[in-house]
Amino acid sequence: MAAGPDVRHELVVKKSRFITVLRRVEDESAARLLVAELRREFYDARHHCSAFVLGPGRGVQRSNDDGEPSGTAGLPMLEALLKRDTGGGAVPEAMLSDVCAVVVRYFGGILLGAGGLVRAYSESVSSSLAVAPLVRRDRMQLFTVAVAHGDAGRLEHELRSAGYTMTGNSYGAATTLVGLAMADDSSVIAAAQDKLASLTAGRAMLVPAGTDWVDTPLAAR
Template sequence: MNLPSAPPAASTGPATYTALAPGPDFRHELVIKRSRFITVLRRVGDEPSARALLGSLRKEFYDARHHCSAFVLGPDRSAQRSNDDGEPSGTAGTPMLDALLKRETRPGTRPAADLSDVCAVVVRYFGGVLLGAGGLVRAYSESVSSALELAPMVRRERLGLFTVAVPHADAGRLENELRAAGYVMTGNSYGAAETLVGLAMADDDAVIAAAVARLASLTAGRAVLTGVGTDWVDAPL
């Protein structure tokens, strides 16, 4: 078989973003002028999941005066919502959302504001001292920002999924060569005459083109890299 003249095209949209690490909700509390601000962060994949967090915290902290919320969803952060829950308009939900959107991570040396798939709820117990509009904005922003500084984070990476069809006798050697070169191996499937060797790599045109060239070298131009989709995986920051 001949290799394609061009590598399979990468998907559009961001290929990486930052998210909370999998696990239980992250909680952090601040006391500002006797008011308690309890921030709860949860990794969420859709709006119903974000609203479920808010609902559960309304039940848990049923006697609190405010349950303000903000969330951002999707690799491109296309879904963004916030709610002041009775605080003066724009003093709670908006600064909370701004804190989520402006939170920077530094994978290497380039800071990136790319946090997504996260819902923040700030539960406020009023302490008897009025903070004023400016004070509320600062308090809700600081509550979320300080929680984000402490919460565990991961990189979400979109990987392209591929298969390579080779004779059964060649599958083991090719799999070992690709693994040694740093590719993620996703398992093999077996037909009557061929083995489909599965692998994954960054969903990036240059990376895919390099894989095509490496396969040409390893198989004397006989193997074809076939795209079968994409998937998101967690990687350390």
């Protein structure tokens, strides 16, 4: 899920309100902070059920029924997160992670039964994910390219148009460092250096700047 404002979505089932909030989180503390925030905001709600998935291998998975019958809320929410494919296929790197879902329930006076609760909590999360902005997160090699200030905008545009992931610029007294990321593959890096040479008449070079997780909007892939 993309960083940014929370995604909120409401589902009404037999007069019960299910308010889902999704947030990009990096660790368990951030996930539990979201739950605490929503307990304060929706202080009069009966249930604040939650589920979250963390890590590139989705090694951390937690769920909480918060007073609903065991297995009818948190677990269906977690399964909805785990089933959501971000568009890259059935490999771990293409599956959803680093996200917390909280469903706040206001009881409407009509009992839903165990099956009804499972369906409602699962659908609440699934329908929220359907409108959430998602990104693909990859471990990528980072580089900078030093160019004159007046050339930075054109170079960044050309590289972006060629399909490279840009990571932002930094500015020095005499030059701009244009940042970009690419797969840690020697042939990809060599091709990028050739492209850079053609754009700068051989004056600029790729300078390694480490590795990091980089987000790419799915629409751009």
